[in-house]
Amino acid sequence: MRIGVFTDSYKPYVGGVVRSIEIFTEELKQLGHEVYIFAPNYPGLPEEEDVFRFPSIPSTYKGFYLGLPFSTRLEEFLNSHPLDIIHVHSPFILGRLGARIAKKLDIPVVFTYHTLYDQYTHYVPLIKDLSKEFTRKVTVSFCNQCDLVITPTQIICTHIENMGVKSNIRWLPTGIDLTEFSSLDRTWLKKKFGLDPGEPVLLFVGRAAKEKNIPFVIDGFAKILEQYHKASLVIVGEGPETLNLKKYVKELALSERVFFTGNLSRVDLVNAYGGADLFVFSSATETQGIVIAEAKAAGLPVVAVNAFGVANMVSDGEDGYLVAMDRQAFSEQIMNLLKDDELRLCLAKRAVENAKQFSSRLCAQKLVQYYQELLDTRLTKTGAKAQ
Incomplete structure (x- = not known):
């Protein structure tokens, strides 16, 4: 399958979200799937065949750039790289763009809930001065627009359910090699x-x-x-x-x-x-x-x-x-x-x-299973409508 990964955080920035994306991407490719990363650009980066970089600006957080959710090249890239599923790793900027594109293309969208966003409002782009309560509402609303929400641990699965997330939730850790x-x-x-x-x-x-x-x-x-x-x-x-x-x-x-x-x-x-x-x-x-x-x-x-x-x-x-x-x-x-x-x-x-x-291969295989279930469900619904 062809997977589009939309993220506000990616190399050369170093962090847990970036590491998670790297690990899953490597394993998914080894399993025979195509993965395309949609991420902010950073100064001096060489072009990468499977990475689409958005124009970006430096944030107040040293070394972190904010991707701007538009590009004159995006439509052409999507046409030449058709996607089966979109996986977003943020409920903000590029994550929201990924969700909108998934809706437009009528393909499933998956969101990994990497971060307790209400505990990080001093870092979250554009809303760092807003209240924790508002941040919770924003993230819960985004989760409920997704076909599947993945949490890295079971305890976080329960936590976001208690926050009001009604979408299908599965817990799946980031694996290690x-x-x-x-x-x-x-x-x-x-x-x-x-x-x-x-x-x-x-x-x-x-x-x-x-x-x-x-x-x-x-x-x-x-x-x-x-x-x-x-x-x-x-x-x-x-x-x-x-x-x-x-x-x-x-x-x-x-x-x-x-x-x-x-x-x-x-x-x-x-x-x-x-x-x-x-x-x-x-x-x-x-x-x-x-x-x-x-x-x-x-x-x-x-x-x-x-x-x-x-x-x-x-x-x-x-x-x-x-x-x-x-x-x-x-x-x-x-x-x-x-x-x-x-x-x-x-x-x-x-x-x-x-x-x-925490084998990265086992975790990636489980993720592929989740993707396939969403695609099968979408196909069944499409077939039922056609009848």
């Missing part, structure tokens, strides 16, 4: 930063933004250092809070034990997972948290704040622990694992096993 984690260089991380091979390393991966709640991790780590003087915290990612976080670390006199890597290449990121001892996560606004699945695939037990999608990503007491939004409880749980090598190893083995349920 398990082969990436089959030959890890577990020495890379400690060699990179000159760390003692025998001392523990905690790892956080995520955008350096307020909603990721990274100061919570830093505060918890400060308590851990009281007992583990040579422990280290590695923070992977870049974002608007990077400078503030570095300043905060300096104020706490932790600069020699907390390391900021910025964005890493895919190979280096995978090896960073492999070289850590524990994965720590503090965001309370995730719909999934794909980095948790990646950490588990690398054999890292997880200690995370128990909130929204993260609660579906960690099997509490089996491959990690979910804790309340309490710094003391967070640091104590981490220290319990650092003290008990046998327990940590047991959780690590289970983490690898549990990560298999």
Whole structure:
């Protein structure tokens, strides 16, 4: 089938939505389907055969461009690349354009609910100053115009149902390429930063933004250092809070034990997972948290704040622990694992096993099944009308 993906967020921007689109696109193509991406343009990008770029303008969020929902080339492109189904990844700008095109072409439209938009109104293009309540109404209304709404975790499925979404909802996580984690260089991380091979390393991966709640991790780590003087915290990612976080670390006199890597290449990121001892996560606004699945695939037990999608990503007491939004409880749980090598190893083995349920191939096959069900339903309705 021929799939059109409309998104407000795409490469070279780095983020969870972009990663999800990349993973599913690669798998769908390997399964024999055609995928065309409709996304904002960025300065200096080369042309890509399967990517249609809209004119764009820089947003107030550093490094993020807003696609303008019009182009003189769009109709010609759609005529030469006829679509069977449209999958949108935003309820705004280009997502809404995709939904309008689907209606015009009389083809199904699918929406993946990646983000708790009412928790991110400071980032959402054009409506950042509006209320959370209004944002909920906008997103619920958009969901109810779609043939299928996909959520990355079951708990978010229930959440949007409670918000008032009446459309068909299925939950399907973004998968991970398990082969990436089959030959890890577990020495890379400690060699990179000159760390003692025998001392523990905690790892956080995520955008350096307020909603990721990274100061919570830093505060918890400060308590851990009281007992583990040579422990280290590695923070992977870049974002608007990077400078503030570095300043905060300096104020706490932790600069020699907390390391900021910025964005890493895919190979280096995978090896960073492999070289850590524990994965720590503090965001309370995730719909999934794909980095948790990646950490588990690398054999890292997880200690995370128990909130929204993260609660579906960690099997509490089996491959990690979910804790309340309490710094003391967070640091104590981490220290319990650092003290008990046998327990940590047991959780690590289970983490690898549990990560298999997030196989990108299996997730893509399930998505194709959902697409086909929509197409079959549309065909049945068309046939009934013709009679």
